[in-house]
Amino acid sequence: xxxxxxxxxxxxxxxxxxxxxxxxxxxxxxxxxxxxxxxxxxxxxxxxxxxxxxxxxxxxxxxxxxxxxxxxxxxxxxxxxxxxxxxxxxxxxxxxxxxxxxxxxxxxxxxxxxxxxxxxxxxxxxxxxxxxxxxxxxxxxxxxxxxxxxxxxxxxxxxxxxxxxxxxxxxxxxxxxxxxxxxxxxxxxxxxxxxxxxxxxxxxxxxxxxxxxxxxxxxxxxxxxxxxxxxxxxxxxxxxxxxxxxxxxxxxxxxxxxxxxxxxxxxxxxxxxxxxxxxxxxxxxxxxxxxxxxxxxxxxxxxxxxxxxxxxxxxxxxxxxxxxxxxxxxxxxxxxxxxxxxxxxxx
Amino acid sequence: xxxxxxxxxxxxxxxxxxxxxxxxxxxxxxxxxxxxxxxxxxxxxxxxxxxxxxxxxxxxxxxxxxxxxxxxxxxxxxxxxxxxxxxxxxxxxxxxxxxxxxxxxxxxxxxxxxxxxxxxxxxxxxxxxxxxxxxxxxxxxxxxxxxxxxxxxxxxxxxxxxxxxxxxxxxxxxxxxxxxxxxxxxxxxxxxxxxxxxxxxxxxxxxxxxxxxxxxxxxxxxxxxxxxxxxxxxxxxxxxxxxxxxxxxxxxxxxxxxxxxxxxxxxxxxxxxxxxxxxxxxxxxxxxxxxxxxxxxxxxxxxxxxxxxxxxxxxxxxxxxxxxxxxxxxxxxxxxxxxxxxxxxxx
Numbered sequence: 001x002x003x004x005x006x007x008x009x010x011x012x013x014x015x016x017x018x019x020x021x022x023x024x025x026x027x028x029x030x031x032x033x034x035x036x037x038x039x040x041x042x043x044x045x046x047x048x049x050x051x052x053x054x055x056x057x058x059x060x061x062x063x064x065x066x067x068x069x070x071x072x073x074x075x076x077x078x079x080x081x082x083x084x085x086x087x088x089x090x091x092x093x094x095x096x097x098x099x100x101x102x103x104x105x106x107x108x109x110x111x112x113x114x115x116x117x118x119x120x121x122x123x124x125x126x127x128x129x130x131x132x133x134x135x136x137x138x139x140x141x142x143x144x145x146x147x148x149x150x151x152x153x154x155x156x157x158x159x160x161x162x163x164x165x166x167x168x169x170x171x172x173x174x175x176x177x178x179x180x181x182x183x184x185x186x187x188x189x190x191x192x193x194x195x196x197x198x199x200x201x202x203x204x205x206x207x208x209x210x211x212x213x214x215x216x217x218x219x220x221x222x223x224x225x226x227x228x229x230x231x232x233x234x235x236x237x238x239x240x241x242x243x244x245x246x247x248x249x250x251x252x253x254x255x256x257x258x259x260x261x262x263x264x265x266x267x268x269x270x271x272x273x274x275x276x277x278x279x280x281x282x283x284x285x286x287x288x289x290x291x292x293x294x295x296x297x298x299x300x301x302x303x304x305x306x307x308x309x310x311x312x313x314x315x316x317x318x319x320x321x322x323x324x325x326x327x328x329x330x331x332x333x334x335x336x337x338x339x340x341x342x343x344x345x346x347x
Numbered sequence: 348x349x350x351x352x353x354x355x356x357x358x359x360x361x362x363x364x365x366x367x368x369x370x371x372x373x374x375x376x377x378x379x380x381x382x383x384x385x386x387x388x389x390x391x392x393x394x395x396x397x398x399x400x401x402x403x404x405x406x407x408x409x410x411x412x413x414x415x416x417x418x419x420x421x422x423x424x425x426x427x428x429x430x431x432x433x434x435x436x437x438x439x440x441x442x443x444x445x446x447x448x449x450x451x452x453x454x455x456x457x458x459x460x461x462x463x464x465x466x467x468x469x470x471x472x473x474x475x476x477x478x479x480x481x482x483x484x485x486x487x488x489x490x491x492x493x494x495x496x497x498x499x500x501x502x503x504x505x506x507x508x509x510x511x512x513x514x515x516x517x518x519x520x521x522x523x524x525x526x527x528x529x530x531x532x533x534x535x536x537x538x539x540x541x542x543x544x545x546x547x548x549x550x551x552x553x554x555x556x557x558x559x560x561x562x563x564x565x566x567x568x569x570x571x572x573x574x575x576x577x578x579x580x581x582x583x584x585x586x587x588x589x590x591x592x593x594x595x596x597x598x599x600x601x602x603x604x605x606x607x608x609x610x611x612x613x614x615x616x617x618x619x620x621x622x623x624x625x626x627x628x629x630x631x632x633x634x635x636x637x638x639x640x641x642x643x644x645x646x647x648x649x650x651x652x653x654x655x656x657x658x659x660x661x662x663x664x665x666x667x668x669x670x671x672x673x674x675x676x677x678x679x680x681x682x683x684x685x686x687x688x689x690x691x692x693x694x
Binding site for chain 2: 130
């Protein structure tokens with residue numbers, strides 16, 4: 001265990017980043033100056049940023065720092081894919097309290113670096129700082145897209161088909177499972193929970209992937225979606241973003257929402273409504289997109305893409321049609337977790 | 348006082364950003380999608396990021412949120428100018444605890460927006476989140492530079508002249524002044540400290556400006572520095588960065604370090620060594636750069652730029668020559684403030 005203070009700021013930066021290489025032709029200058037230098041020429045530059053705070057976005061009781069780093073990077077990549085782009089560079093800022101050692105930061109960076117390697121992304125900058133409490137991570141991801149291929153949220157048209165990749169709700173059930181084990185084993189310092197048969201749910205929560213493969217499949221088939229978004233806050237919330245920005249309505253069918261077997265089993269065990277889990281569970285990092293009706297047959301042939309409904313006139317609103325034919329309006333959810341704090345005492 | 352939770356995540360984002368317009372031709376898509384879209388064509392894209400944490404980088408006892416927002420944005424711009432570029436876009440991520448109201452965030456954004464307006468920068472994205480404690484701000488600034496005009500830290504050559512803009516140490520003395528007043532009035536809820544005659548120090552600490560004017564003057568005179576960095580951690584530390592990356596040494600003269608009258612007065616009052624203050628005081632946001640010896644006369648004619656020494660062979664090290672001719676090796680300083688935290692209790 002090496003105390004961070006033993007290295008000092010510049011020693012720490014050097015320790016964490018000296019070995020980092022860059023590989024993309026768009027990276028001209030990486031870590032080590034006032035700013036990174038990039039060259040995008042005729043491509044459009046995409047920029048997205050995420051803030052991850054301990055106790056709000058992650059719980060280090062059951063999340064290993066390496067996996068946290070991996071997930072932090074992947075969530076950034078996912079936003080770039082959701083524009084039909086390719087992530088190219090990443091900056092990583094980290095604030096850490098005295099509770100963390102140099103080895104802890106090594107683990108975090110290992111996960112980030114591994115994700116970057118897998119997805120072909122260069123780490124080009126960042127910031128390190130001490131914090132009064134806990135761990136704070138800020139990620140900015142920069143990507144490239146052909147101007148005529150960029151997909152926004154606001155161009156879904158009436159009759160367009162609504163598609164989603166993978167399955168939904170599994171990451172949320174993974175979180176429920178981890179929270180339950182944490183509660184059950186409260187106070188125990190060393191326990192081995194039995195997650196047999198639930199590995200998929202844990203993997204979806206702890207080690208999500210961004211859907212580069214879906215972007216590649218669409219490109220290979222010459223398909224440019226009319227709108228796209230990644231599912232980080234839940235299907236309902238993301239669909240409402242598309243509808244609002246496209247000034248459209250939508251209909252999705254309960255029976256068509258893709259749900260994995262383990263998700264269904266866990267929801268039953270936890271006595272939760274499976275459709276609610278799939279609609280509102282976050283952290284899926286699947287791609288939700290719309291394509292013109294004319295692509296109906298082509299889309300159905302593609303593996304891992306599910307047709308779940310269609311875009312309607314804005315006056316019809318955004319609705320789920322249940323198995324028994326009932327129309328239920330979709331409702332958005334975002335974070336609402338505002339935590340109490342002693343106003344006099346920030347520590 | 349409006350509680351943030353009363354708006355919800357999407358309501359808050361909408362409240363803070365709906366009115367934000369973009370003005371730069373390089374901004375294709377601003378706030379409202381998975382990522383911002385930018386177009387830089389033949390220009391190089393510069394990216395820099397900063398993390399600002401309450402209790403580490405700022406103290407809200409004496410820093411108004413509007414000024415904090417202004418300073419956070421300006422520090423990002425400063426990094427882009429230090430590459431000889433022009434800042435164009437900014438993303439702003441904010442984590443807030445329950446202690447903050449919607450009106451508090453309005454103040455913070457007002458300061459950020461005012462800085463952006465003054466410097467011609469578009470706000471194009473960000474993230475908002477709740478936090479367990481305090482305020483956390485992450486800023487990413489994106490800028491443009493002509494490829495052949497970009498200035499790195501690593502191209503200073505022996506005999507190059509070392510120049511610095513403005514004056515040094517004043518922001519640090521402003522901080523000392525604020526800290527003293529805070530200590531003196533501890534426990535009082537309403538006090539009006541007497542800052543008469545020290546306004547400059549406070550302004551330098553609380554409302555710094557980035558030296559766009561210096562970049563413009565250099566361009567107008569056809570001067571491209573051989574190396575450049577902005578002075579955020581103190582002159583000594585920044586000079587050592589240039590020397591290390593350029594594999595060079597340097598000599599600077601104590602008597603040439605530009606120091607304001609108020610800084611000198613306060614240092615005397617506080618019984619501090621003035622040169623130490625100027626060498627190691629942070630937050631100056633001046634530009635430190637080197638130019639070829641042949642520009643000696645030209646540089647001396649420019650207002651607000653001071654010639655403080657020259658680059659030497661690497662074997663000579665980095666030295667300050669005092670008024671009495673003594674050589675003193677320069678020493679780097681970074682943050683070392685690692686704060687104690689109860690390991691069991693992150694709140």
